[in-house]
Amino acid sequence: MGGDTQDEENGQDGRFQYDRLEYDSPEELMRHLYYTCMLSNTSDPVPGGEVQAATSVQRFFFRPFSVSPTASKAYCPRRFDGWSCWEPAPAGTVAENFCPKFILGFDPQRLAYRTCNEDGSWFMHPQSGREWSNYTNCIDTEDMQLRRLVNDIYIGGYTVSFLTLIISLCIFHSFRTLKCTRIRIHINLFTSLALSCLFWIVWYKFVVEDPDVLKANSGWCVGLHILLHYLMLVNYLWMFCEGLHLHLVLVIVFIKDIVAMRWFFTIGWILPVLLVSLYALVRNTQPLDTDHCWMDESHAMWLLTVPVCFSLIASLVFLVNVVRVLLTKLNSTSPNPAPLGLRKATRATLILHILLPFRPDKGCQLERYYQIGAALLISLQGLCVSCLFCFANHDVIFAVQCYLSRFFPDIVTHPFLESNGGQPATQSRDVVV
Helix, strand or coil: CEEEHHHHHHCCCCCECCCCCCCCCHHHHHHHHHHHHHCCCCCCCCCCCCHHHHHHHHHHHCCCCCCCCCCCCCEECCEECCCCEECCEECCCEEEEECCCCECCECCCCEEEEEECCCCCECECCCCCCEEEECHHHECHHHHHHHHHHHHHHHHHHHHHHHHHHHHHHHHHHCCCCCCHHHHHHHHHHHHHHHHHHHHHHHHHHHHCCHHHHHHCCHHHHHHHHHHHHHHHHHHHHHHHHHHHHHHHHCCCCCCHHHHHHHHHHHHHHHHHHHHHHHHHHHHCCHHHCCHHHCCCCHHHHHHHHHHHHHHHHHHHHHHHHHHHHHHHHCCCCCCCCHHHHHHHHHHHHHHHHHCCCCCCCCCHHHHHHHHHHHHHHHCHHHHHHHHHHHCCHHHHHHHHHHHHHHCCCCCCCHHHHHCCCCCCCCCCCCCC
């Protein structure tokens, strides 16, 4: 990898990371660095009156090659190759600079180099025939391997979650006994999670791993970005509906299931359409936020972050209130009370709410483990939901046992015979998960 003066000066290869509060575009950053480099030892003013600011940026991005020019020896002239400023260097030497900080995948602590020939001219690349800077050493191979590992974990985790969610949906739709408000809410949540997993797999396989797609910034990848954020909101809001339903069942006992489902459907599927549409309209008005398939950070994300935070806080409030009701009202009358298990569940949930906002600083040793752990937790969310709300569901286990006992009576005992009673209630007021 090298820096070619004409090609790199344009600087539009989709890998720039620049401070948008200080520079409006990559071109402005390149212009800033160019004037800093070429006019640093002259009395000519830098356009825009940026001499002092430019000098400080220059010192931050590179380490000047210290020389003492004399008339008796040839020197290569000062050059700006589009990424770094190269000071005059004695003939027959190799100049070194810190790698630029604003290139994605580069380690700014490493050194790039540029060869000054014996005749006082900079080394020319044999293929391009232009002056060439060697940035091969700048690539952070460990960071690149970590990024690939994290992407593979996301793809593998989302695939596992997608398969388990599809199996769960098949189970829910296969048994007529699993027809109640609570299960219908589960079905909507599982559907949104399955669609989210499917499109995240497409995102990581065909967008993240393909720089050409990011550079082209075509309409389909932008649409995929909007769809993913819509599904993200749908997931959070249906989780909110899960907690709200449980809260209504325990606190506001008398409510029509049809009316409740209409409100849940509006909150879970329609409200995210309005929020994401507003997000897309606001972001589309910011030209700097519409590059690279909208993968870069944008201030418009607050339009989605605020509803997500609200749903999480509300879900936590529902959780605390539901546990309080169970502990105070149901414990004394339940034939099989389990206050210890409820306390453990509450404590685990509170610990999760404390740990989730924690994130190590970039470059910290813990960042590697954080990214791997976060990839596992996020991508396997569908698997966890399937296990909790389907595979460990009391009604699902009962229905599957009844079905299997018809074909394998010697292996699977019918639940009626085990309980010596009737089938457990499968109603919308059943609070069993």
